[in-house]
Amino acid sequence: MAPAAPFNPPSADLPGKPFVPEWVPPPVTREKHNFAELKSIDLSLLDSEDPAVVDDLIQQVKVAIRDDGFLFLENYGVSLEQLHRQFALAQYLYNNISEEDKERLLFHPDSGKWSGYKHPYGFKRHRGAPDGIEQFNWYKPDWEDINRVPTCLHPFMDEIEAFSNYLTKSVNRRLLTVLSRVLELPDDYLWDNVQSHGSPTGEGYFRHALFRPVQKQTQEASKGLRMHGHTDFGLTTLLFSVPISCLQIWGRDEQWYYVPYKPGALVINIGDTLEIVSGGHFKATRHRVFRPPADQLHEERLSLVLFNSSIGDLRMAPAHDSKLIQREGCVEEQGVYKEFKKLTSQGKLVPTNRQWREIQIATCTDPTDTVNNRVGAHQVLIDGKVMHQREYMGVKVVLPDDEEHSQTFEQHQEHASDTYRAPVKTLRQRAHVIIRGRPCQVTAIRSSGTSIHLVAQDIFTGRSLSDEVGSTESVDIPIVRRHEYQLVNIDEDFLNLMTPDGTAKDDVKVPDGEIGNQIRQDFDAGKDLLIAVLSAMSEEQAISVKEAPKGY
Numbered sequence: 001m002a003p004a005a006p007f008n009p010p011s012a013d014l015p016g017k018p019f020v021p022e023w024v025p026p027p028v029t030r031e032k033h034n035f036a037e038l039k040s041i042d043l044s045l046l047d048s049e050d051p052a053v054v055d056d057l058i059q060q061v062k063v064a065i066r067d068d069g070f071l072f073l074e075n076y077g078v079s080l081e082q083l084h085r086q087f088a089l090a091q092y093l094y095n096n097i098s099e100e101d102k103e104r105l106l107f108h109p110d111s112g113k114w115s116g117y118k119h120p121y122g123f124k125r126h127r128g129a130p131d132g133i134e135q136f137n138w139y140k141p142d143w144e145d146i147n148r149v150p151t152c153l154h155p156f157m158d159e160i161e162a163f164s165n166y167l168t169k170s171v172n173r174r175l176l177t178v179l180s181r182v183l184e185l186p187d188d189y190l191w192d193n194v195q196s197h198g199s200p201t202g203e204g205y206f207r208h209a210l211f212r213p214v215q216k217q218t219q220e221a222s223k224g225l226r227m228h229g230h231t232d233f234g235l236t237t238l239l240f241s242v243p244i245s246c247l248q249i250w251g252r253d254e255q256w257y258y259v260p261y262k263p264g265a266l267v268i269n270i271g272d273t274l275e276i277v278s279g280g281h282f283k284a285t286r287h288r289v290f291r292p293p294a295d296q297l298h299e300e301r302l303s304l305v306l307f308n309s310s311i312g313d314l315r316m317a318p319a320h321d322s323k324l325i326q327r328e329g330c331v332e333e334q335g336v337y338k339e340f341k342k343l344t345s346q347g348k349l350v351p352t353n354r355q356w357r358e359i360q361i362a363t364c365t366d367p368t369d370t371v372n373n374r375v376g377a378h379q380v381l382i383d384g385k386v387m388h389q390r391e392y393m394g395v396k397v398v399l400p401d402d403e404e405h406s407q408t409f410e411q412h413q414e415h416a417s418d419t420y421r422a423p424v425k426t427l428r429q430r431a432h433v434i435i436r437g438r439p440c441q442v443t444a445i446r447s448s449g450t451s452i453h454l455v456a457q458d459i460f461t462g463r464s465l466s467d468e469v470g471s472t473e474s475v476d477i478p479i480v481r482r483h484e485y486q487l488v489n490i491d492e493d494f495l496n497l498m499t500p501d502g503t504a505k506d507d508v509k510v511p512d513g514e515i516g517n518q519i520r521q522d523f524d525a526g527k528d529l530l531i532a533v534l535s536a537m538s539e540e541q542a543i544s545v546k547e548a549p550k551g552y
């Protein structure tokens with residue numbers, strides 16, 4: 001097999017491309033508990049001329065997939081710099097997308113596709129409770145018509161499309177070769193017979209996602225969940241390992257574990273299709289998105305994902321040509337394969353791949369949905385554990401939805417909800433830090449010999465403060481949150497605000513100066529206003545005002 005060519009994207013500085021600020025990975029958590037140990041696979045070994053090296057690679061994947069159901073992939077042909085450019089483009093999208101584009105390109109999940117822009121108010125087109133998750137998803141029609149893409153990204157579609165093409169046609173194709181070999185099938189079996197083709201993503205999709213920190217009400221309604229425990233419905237999912245630890249996987253010991261950050265690595269999820277095709281030898285990866293450890297609660301999380309889909313018209317069954325299946329039979333004990341098998345043994349048709357994915361998208365529920373997320377509704381108790389149970393076209397899906405494992409984090413967070421400590425060396429420009437008891441934002445950092453000189457600005461008063469810290473020492477960091485509220489009234493010196501779930505909040509003062517004047521002026525003019533409030537260390541201040549989008 002010819003060695004795989006590395007990713008060679010179009011240039012970032014062609015004429016007409018606006019400047020895109022760099023993406024700086026946020027600091028990694030200091031939390032060490034509840035992290036999974038994932039096996040890491042070096043994909044470049046597939047090109048080795050030594051058959052023993054290739055055999056060893058296949059064995060490693062076999063063990064990782066059959067034991068754990070997930071793995072890291074490294075050396076797949078994209079450099080860290082190229083990857084960071086793609087994250088910078090996602091960051092650029094969320095800093096520049098217009099309100100008009102959000103409205104115009106709003107997704108239609110009822111259609112069974114996530115195509116377009118997802119607002120941060122749940123997984124229905126109609127706005128529900130805030131979930132802080134924004135997404136843009138590219139499906140076939142979105143690649144084919146530039147008008148279906150946010151205008152701010154138009155100059156960069158060459159790079160985004162090249163990246164998705166490389167991920168599908170090079171990385172995923174090689175990964176499917178490895179998986180075909182594990183099943184002892186011809187190299188291109190999964191690529192030729194199961195993977196959907198055409199456009200950069202076939203019937204699958206590519207995603208830019210942004211998870212913003214959530215407010216207390218969302219956190220309480222969802223119990224820390226950002227996305228329910230689930231398996232992906234397609235063939236494979238290629239997720240990029242990110243510094244903000246939210247992705248968790250369900251271990252064999254029936255506990256949730258965070259996926260650690262491995263810069264540049266891909267996290268590979270096995271989807272339902274592969275579980276079925278492999279006759280249960282591959283387990284679809286059970287995963288969810290959960291709140292991060294305490295020291296990352298205030299950070300935004302960008303996530304780039306490629307979902308590889310199976311051919312929509314196919315109904316999946318085990319690949320009986322597989323020598324592995326012929327020799328060892330199928331593995332029946334659990335999961336979607338078992339449920340599909342149940343249907344076929346009753347002489348019933350299983351759903352097509354298209355039906356299977358579209359029904360799950362169209363009926364997806366939110367972690368904030370306190371009506372459905374109850375035992376008796378979408379939850380059941382099995383052996384004392386809370387499980388999420390749904391039925392799609394006669395196929396029962398039961399997945400863990402249990403919270404109790406995270407109590408140690410909960411206690412930790414209560415304790416450390418205002419501040420935490422971090423080595424001064426990890427501070428960057430614009431990072432938060434406490435200087436002389438005040439929450440500040442760093443404006444300058446200078447190293448001299450064994451000490452670091454910090455200059456910072458009080459986030460509430462704007463006053464400049466400075467400090468000298470030993471370069472190996474740690475400093476206190478405030479947890480700074482930014483919430484947006486609707487302005488209902490102004491009561492002398494106080495704002496009467498309303499939280500997204502309708503609770504009144506009347507303890508924030510009208511700020512002094514220009515912003516205060518503007519709030520009063522716009523309110524008197526009858527405008528619907530959203531007020532951003534910054535809070536840190538039990539202090540709160542209104543910091544900006546904007547007009548609420550229509551339909552808010």
Ligand SMILES: O=C(O)CCC(=O)C(=O)O
Pocket residue numbers: 209227232239247287288289303305
């Ligand atoms: O953003 C992530 O890390 C995972 C998202 C995910 O699991 C999904 O959308 O299926």
Ligand SMILES: [Fe+2]
Pocket residue numbers: 230231232237287
């Ligand atoms: Fe997923």
